[in-house]
Amino acid sequence: MLSTIPNWHVTAHKRKVSSGVESQCTIMNKKGHVLNAVLLSIGLGYLLEPAGDETTLFTIVAIGIPVTLGALFPDVDTAFGKHRKTLHNLPILGLFVAFPIVFDNLEYVWIGVLTHYVLDIAGSKRGIALFYPVWKKEFGLPFGVAVSSNRSTLMTVIVTAAELVVAGLIIYEVPLLAIDLARQSIGF
């Protein structure tokens, strides 16, 4: 009976099933990436403009929109290229870091791309191919949580909090350290 079904039909059915599973995972992913980008932008807004007034809100919007767009970008490789490889690597991040310098446009998008990588590495079981296309190996952390798990939202919040601690250190501690070093070097 089965043999009477043409091969193309079976293949088409298989494709339909597998793309259904893929899109379900991607939806879970997008939720996490948007939550991460929005929370990160709110935190960055307060770190950069701590007053809590309209300047803070303005900063959150100015950072939040490009960061959220940047955070959605890497998963475009589910449709074009190899997922977690083609748009999930350091050369792509480098392009987004260089873009505003060269074209005076797309400022802050790189933060979204970077936070997407961090969340894929730390917040999910599968890693990403950081050095693609030179090295196809996917790098991840052993404590990753399955994308579809209930704990993935909690993991997203924890990762975002850790990112904000690092951002806070960079924004506040690094300039102080640089001033100290400068003072020492000129003998004050």
Ligand SMILES: [Zn+2]
């Ligand atoms: Zn991804």
